[in-house]
Amino acid sequence: GIMRSHTRGDFDQLQKRDMVFTNLANKAVLAARERGVYVVCVTSSYWDNEFRPRGYNHVSHGNPDGLMLKDVSNEILHSHTPYEQGLVHAPEIPEFSICPSSGTGSSSIHWMLNAELANKLAHNDAKSVDKSAQYLQVLTERVRGLKVYFNRIQETAEIMAGRIRQGGRWFAKSIEHPGFASEFHVACGVRVVNWGDWEAAKEKNIMLISAISPAYREEVRLALEKQVEGAYVIGIGPSSSDGVSPHGRLIDVADAGFDNFSPESGGVINIPGRTETICPTSGIVGNVIQQMIIAQWADEMVRLGSIPYFLMGVYREGGREYNAAMKPFFELQGF
Incomplete structure (x- = not known):
C-alpha cells in the first residue's frame, strides 16, 4: 500500500x-x-x-x-461490518454472532483507498471515483464466485466434524502470509483452532493451509507431511500466478482444495507509471473461504449434537469474563 x-x-x-x-x-x-x-x-x-x-x-x-x-x-x-463483528447467527450459540467480518470490511476499504489515492497522485485529472470502484467490482465478483464451492465446503465440514468429535485437532497455518492464521482467534472466532496436542491422534487431525502463492514450497511440504501422518488437509490459494500454473499446487495436493480466484502476484489495480500492480484480493477472498468453512463446520457439529465454543470479543463489555468462564468447559469438551 x-x-x-x-x-x-x-x-x-x-x-x-x-x-x-x-x-x-x-x-x-x-x-x-x-x-x-x-x-x-x-x-x-x-x-x-x-x-x-x-x-x-x-x-x-x-x-x-x-x-x-x-x-x-x-x-x-x-466499513459495513456490524458492531457485533460476527455475521452468522446460530440459534444454539445465542450469546453472540459468530464468524468475524471486520478483517473483510476494513481490508476492503484499505485497498479501495490505496487504489484511489495512487491513481490521483499519478494523474491530476483522474476521475473522482475510478480505481476504488474497479477494485470493489473485482473483489465482489471473486467472492460471489465462491458459490461454486458450496457443496465441497459442506462435504469438507462433514469430514471435519467427524474427526473433531473423535478427538482430532484442527490446526491452521499460513507461512508465506502469516496473517491468515490470526483470523481464527479474533472476536467471534472459533476457539478450537491451533489448540491441543497434535501428536495425540494424528490420524484424526485437520490441517488448514491458506496461501497467496499457488505452490509456496514450505506450505506444500507441510501439506504433504501432514497427509502422511493421516491428517485431512485443506488448502486455500490461487491456481496460478501471473499466468503461470506450477506443478504441485497446494490446492491440488490438499484433500480439499479451494481456489481463491486471485491469480496475481501483485494486485488487481494497474496505475500507469507504476511498474507493479497494487491492491490484492488474495487475503480477503482467502479469509472469506476460511470463515465459510468455519460456519458450515459449526452447523455440522450442531447437527450432531456437539456445540462448539467461540470467542467473545474482549472489546465488548463482558467479553473477558465470558471467555474466562468458557475456558474450562471448552477444555473439557475439546472443541
Missing part, C-alpha cells in the same frame, strides 16, 4: 494539509483536525462509536474523552 500505519502518538505530529484515516475518537484526533489535518474516521467493530448501543464496548475500547466519530472527523467512512 501507499499509506503508512499510524500510532496513537502520531496525531501530535500531524499538521495542516496532512490527512489521516483512523478508527479512534479522542482529544488527540480532535486537536489534529482543529490544526487543519483532514480526518477521515472509519467505523470498526472494535472501537466505540455512535453507531452502536451505548455501553456495548468495554472501557478499554471506549472513548475516554466522551467524543464520537462525528465530533472529531471531517468525513466518516462506513
Whole structure:
C-alpha cells in the first residue's frame, strides 16, 4: 500500500494539509483536525462509536474523552461490518454472532483507498471515483464466485466434524502470509483452532493451509507431511500466478482444495507509471473461504449434537469474563 500505519502518538505530529484515516475518537484526533489535518474516521467493530448501543464496548475500547466519530472527523467512512463483528447467527450459540467480518470490511476499504489515492497522485485529472470502484467490482465478483464451492465446503465440514468429535485437532497455518492464521482467534472466532496436542491422534487431525502463492514450497511440504501422518488437509490459494500454473499446487495436493480466484502476484489495480500492480484480493477472498468453512463446520457439529465454543470479543463489555468462564468447559469438551 501507499499509506503508512499510524500510532496513537502520531496525531501530535500531524499538521495542516496532512490527512489521516483512523478508527479512534479522542482529544488527540480532535486537536489534529482543529490544526487543519483532514480526518477521515472509519467505523470498526472494535472501537466505540455512535453507531452502536451505548455501553456495548468495554472501557478499554471506549472513548475516554466522551467524543464520537462525528465530533472529531471531517468525513466518516462506513466499513459495513456490524458492531457485533460476527455475521452468522446460530440459534444454539445465542450469546453472540459468530464468524468475524471486520478483517473483510476494513481490508476492503484499505485497498479501495490505496487504489484511489495512487491513481490521483499519478494523474491530476483522474476521475473522482475510478480505481476504488474497479477494485470493489473485482473483489465482489471473486467472492460471489465462491458459490461454486458450496457443496465441497459442506462435504469438507462433514469430514471435519467427524474427526473433531473423535478427538482430532484442527490446526491452521499460513507461512508465506502469516496473517491468515490470526483470523481464527479474533472476536467471534472459533476457539478450537491451533489448540491441543497434535501428536495425540494424528490420524484424526485437520490441517488448514491458506496461501497467496499457488505452490509456496514450505506450505506444500507441510501439506504433504501432514497427509502422511493421516491428517485431512485443506488448502486455500490461487491456481496460478501471473499466468503461470506450477506443478504441485497446494490446492491440488490438499484433500480439499479451494481456489481463491486471485491469480496475481501483485494486485488487481494497474496505475500507469507504476511498474507493479497494487491492491490484492488474495487475503480477503482467502479469509472469506476460511470463515465459510468455519460456519458450515459449526452447523455440522450442531447437527450432531456437539456445540462448539467461540470467542467473545474482549472489546465488548463482558467479553473477558465470558471467555474466562468458557475456558474450562471448552477444555473439557475439546472443541
